[in-house]
Amino acid sequence: GEDVEQSLFLSVREGDSSVINCTYTDSSSTYLYWYKQEPGAGLQLLTYIFSNMDMKQDQRLTVLLNKKDKHLSLRIADTQTGDSAIYFCAANSGNTPLVFGKGTRLSVIA
Amino acid sequence: EAEVAQSPRYKITEKSQAVAFWCDPISGHATLYWYRQILGQGPELLVQFQDESVVDDSQLPKDRFSAERLKGVDSTLKIQPAELGDSAMYLCASSSSSSTGELFFGEGSRLTVL
16 A cells, blocks of 8 residues: 655754655555644645646745655745644545655744 | 534543544535544544445454444544543544545544543
8 A cells, every 4th residue: 555754853944945855655646745734733735736747836835746756845935933833745546545644843943 | 714623622531431523524525534643643544434435444443443424424433442542633534526635634633541
């Protein structure tokens, strides 16, 4: 089955760019997602990318997909203290349920 | 904006007691999911419903966990008896039949078993 891996921690200074990386194993994954979770809350969808795309940009967020290497990244430009949260990468293929990584805890230093 | 509703937000119970969580998905969403999220981990699927039918409960510990969605709308997840290792956040999510497969999550129910 699908396996999704992420680095666990990332610390950046306010105003810098953050890059969160993710790898997945199932080459048939059709959609890849980035979710954000703030303390004590549920998961909020940030953005997603379809597997036939290489890049998707949405305001401060840029998603890059390297399908050959099964590597996904999320870049947050001009990172703010409000971006401090846990970011989850998730993947699915067809009708299979989403499989989540363990999450990357982003800490933004003022 | 439509939301997935869950209750209770917090539940503290002693081991061997019974607990129940309730979820009301976004109106019109046919697919409902229960995920368990242990502290420091990502969510793991427990059960998936399509309308009132169970699609996937392969990861549900059926000796103590049960889930139902009798009328294909709201859903209940029950644990009986609760064990210390069940302490976690229980997340409900729903999705429509859109091709993107986006899941909408509730705020979760945090369970602490003492």
